[in-house]
Amino acid sequence: MNMIELKQVSRRYGEVQALAPLDFSVKQGEFVTLLGPSGSGKTTLLNVIAGMVTPSSGQIFVRGVDITNAPPSARGLGMVFQNYALMPHMTVFDNIAFPLRVRKMPKDEIRRKVRDVLDMVRLPDIAMRKPKELSGGQQQRVSLARCIVYNPALILLDEPLGALDKKLREQMQLEIRRLHAELGITMLNVTHDQDEALSMSERIVLMNQGRVEQIATPDELYRSPRTAFAASFIGTANLISGTVQDDIGTHVVVSTPLGMLRAATASQTMSRGAAVKLLVRPESVRMTSAHRPPDDHAVDGICHSGTLEDSITLGSVVRHHVRLADDTQIVVQQQGTRRRAEHERGAPVLVDWAPEDCQIILQD
Ligand SMILES: Nc1ncnc2c1ncn2[C@@H]1O[C@H](COP(=O)(O)OP(=O)(O)O)[C@@H](O)[C@H]1O
Ligand SMILES: [Mg+2]
Known part of the structure; x- marks a missing residue:
């Protein structure tokens, strides 16, 4: 079942099309990340779902119910922000109890629930402290606890780890994943950090200039990017422009500034003359000394x-830059550091790759 579904949702601010009409859905229990550079429309999209921003067009459904015009409080969604948004004059206990008091829950039940969620986020002993007496990581755990405590259908997270240093960020990524697995709550996370998206998500919605560039699992997105933007945003991409010469079934021949290159067959038959880009990931490139060419050099014939x-x-x-x-x-990437001494800066080298590691990218 779809926990949330968007149909042709868009948002315009005067001349700025913050979101072009887009469709996507998040399944119950899924962890989905909106990934994209700054200004690509991630926050706008999250705020449209939360009900803080009215869409210019389209419909939003939660569990099949149209909530497009429902106020934020009636949507049953939780939100976690980068700046924690805790109430500074209240204790941790009162911050977490707040949404339950609003819901008129009995006092002893509130006490039990707050204790439970503080255990869950591994902060059992800080209930009486004020937010300013906590570290950034602890404050973010409290915001998570405040969200989890009223059991929302979906938690929206807008760059929740953006203010934390790298070590703490990685630790919190694991914590959020653990909570997601333990509680089975559907989560929609926003980040501009590709590593965070790759390591946390079941699916990634890659955004670019208010449009959805590609929706895929982390693995698919890395292995089969649909566009040059997707290829460069996820990981490092060597991209070579070219024109299709021939599609001979086993591989495609492409004319490039590096000469005729062979590429793996694409998902569709390529017509002669089509402008394409070729993608070769750095870890697929072999680099050898020009003084000691590889044994199969003559056979393959396309060392550069x-x-x-x-x-x-x-x-x-x-990482070698050639x-x-x-x-x-x-860009060439090799495992291990022992090989570094083998090649001096300025040395003549040969690079090559297997045709099956050279992928055709159809769109810019
Ligand atoms: N309240 C607003 N008024 C005018 N323009 C806005 C407003 N909010 C966002 N935008 C514009 O919409 C685009 C997307 O912004 P945003 O959703 O914040 O991107 P992201 O979260 O991916 O960085 C940007 O060009 C931004 O300047
Ligand atoms: Mg944002």
């Missing part, structure tokens, strides 16, 4: 010569 411009160690992987003869820059 270039110059190693820089190598950067990122923990367990090394400038090819025609000025194309190729």
Whole structure:
């Protein structure tokens, strides 16, 4: 069942089309992330769902019921913001109890519920403190607890971890995932951080300039991006422009500034003359010294010569930046740091990749 469904929802601010008409749904119990650069319409979309912003067109359904014109309080949704939005003069207990008091719940039941959710977010001993006596991570746990306590159908999270440092952010990502799994609450999260989206979500709605660019699982989005934007936003992409020469079933031949390249067959038959981009991920590129070409070089025939411009160690992987003869820059990623010493900056190198690791991207 769909917990939430949007049909042709859009929002305009004067000349600015913050959201183009878009459709998507979130299934009951699912964890979905809206991912996109700043200004792509994520907050607008979340606020439209929450009822804080009126859509210019379209309909919103919660469990099949049209709530497009319902006030925020009648939607049964919870919201967690980046700036916590806790009431500063109230204790943690009172902050969490607030939505229950509004709902006129009996006192001892409120006490029991608040204790339970504080245990759930692993903050059992801070009920009597004020928000300013807590760290950022603790405040965010309290906002989560305040949301969970009244059992909303759906929790909307707008960059909830944006203000936390990297370590704490990763810890809170795990916490939110655990709560999602334990409670089975449907969650719609917003972030501009691709790593957060990839590590937390069951599905990602990738947004760009108020439009939905692609909806896919993290794995699909990385392996089969539909557009050049999606390919570059998720991970690092080597993109090479070209024109289709021939689609011979087993692979596609594409004319590029690097010469004729072979690409894996696309989901559709490619017609001759079609303008495309080719995507090769950095971990699919092999780099060897030009003085010691690989054994299969002659067989494959498509090694590209270039110059190693820089190598950067990122923990367990090394990224090499190679400038090819025609000025194309190729990023190469290798595992392990031992290999770094093998190639000096400025050294002549050869790069190549298997045709099946070269994907055709149809759209910009
Ligand atoms: N209240 C508003 N008035 C005018 N323009 C707005 C308003 N809210 C958002 N916008 C515009 O809509 C676009 C999307 O904004 P937003 O939804 O906040 O993006 P995101 O959350 O992805 O950063 C931006 O161009 C922004 O300037
Ligand atoms: Mg935003």
